[in-house]
Amino acid sequence: MAADTTRDRVLGLIASAGPITAATLAAELGVTPAGVRRHLTALAESGFITEHEPPGTHVRGRGRPAKSYVATTDGQNSLTTAYSAVAVDAVSFMRSQGNLDEFVETKLAQLEAGLRASMPEGATMSERVEALSRALADQGYATSVRPGPGGYTVQLCQGHCPVQSIAESAPEWCEAETRAFSRVLDVHVQRLSTLAGGAHVCTTTIPVSPVTVKEG
Incomplete structure (x- = not known):
């Protein structure tokens, strides 16, 4: 249950503040970087989040900015809603x-x-x-x-x-x-x-x- 609650908090913060990095998520939620990465992996596998690609051409490799994440439509829809x-x-x-x-x-x-x-x-x-x-x-x-x-x-x-x-x-x-x-x-x-x-x-x-x- 605790894992689910933390995962919901991770998803909620990505939805409200994304694009957001794993390091920022960990700092904001008081979770270890390893713990955040586990939740990010699970949320990505569920199709609730995706890696944000900034516009323009970017070179991958050393010096590349840290990955940031945004909520997908499925992720947004999974959050509690008052309307059916x-x-x-x-x-x-x-x-x-x-x-x-x-x-x-x-x-x-x-x-x-x-x-x-x-x-x-x-x-x-x-x-x-x-x-x-x-x-x-x-x-x-x-x-x-x-x-x-x-x-x-x-x-x-x-x-x-x-x-x-x-x-x-x-x-x-x-x-x-x-x-x-x-x-x-x-x-x-x-x-x-x-x-x-x-x-x-x-x-x-x-x-x-x-x-x-x-x-x-």
């Missing part, structure tokens, strides 16, 4: 009845209200994004926040989505969710990728400071 296939059938039914948009907007309004309540008073944008990430985690999302290039943006990453099966059937959900994030933070955000669209993580870029343009 019945919910997907309900989405199809509502679409056929012409009231899917109303359902999506109603559910996202409820999510938005909860997220808005978590926003700290007088906080910086970076602090607001961190609060948003924690609030989403409380809702069952596996979230992390990463710095963007240049320090002007951050990326809100969701490695697991409790409504992924619904979002796959109704892309309107992801679109409404993005609008909700924008309203909660009171800033334009850009959704770069989604789990429902086949990516290993949902990624939303959020500006945290204005870009200063030098004159002359």
Whole structure:
């Protein structure tokens, strides 16, 4: 049972923080490197994780960066979800009845209200994004926040989505969710990728400071 629990924690961290190396997993979870490698092997054999290949051409050999891992679709689906296939059938039914948009907007309004309540008073944008990430985690999302290039943006990453099966059937959900994030933070955000669209993580870029343009 303990092994299964640790394996779930390994998979959960890969889903929320991947691409992530074995060394980082061991440090974050307080597990020995050998123990992490055993879990990584088992998860890979189950098809729940895969080695992440960064874009571009890379030379293998000495000096090669350490392997990093991401969760596969099967791995994401194996994580606990609050929605069943019945919910997907309900989405199809509502679409056929012409009231899917109303359902999506109603559910996202409820999510938005909860997220808005978590926003700290007088906080910086970076602090607001961190609060948003924690609030989403409380809702069952596996979230992390990463710095963007240049320090002007951050990326809100969701490695697991409790409504992924619904979002796959109704892309309107992801679109409404993005609008909700924008309203909660009171800033334009850009959704770069989604789990429902086949990516290993949902990624939303959020500006945290204005870009200063030098004159002359």
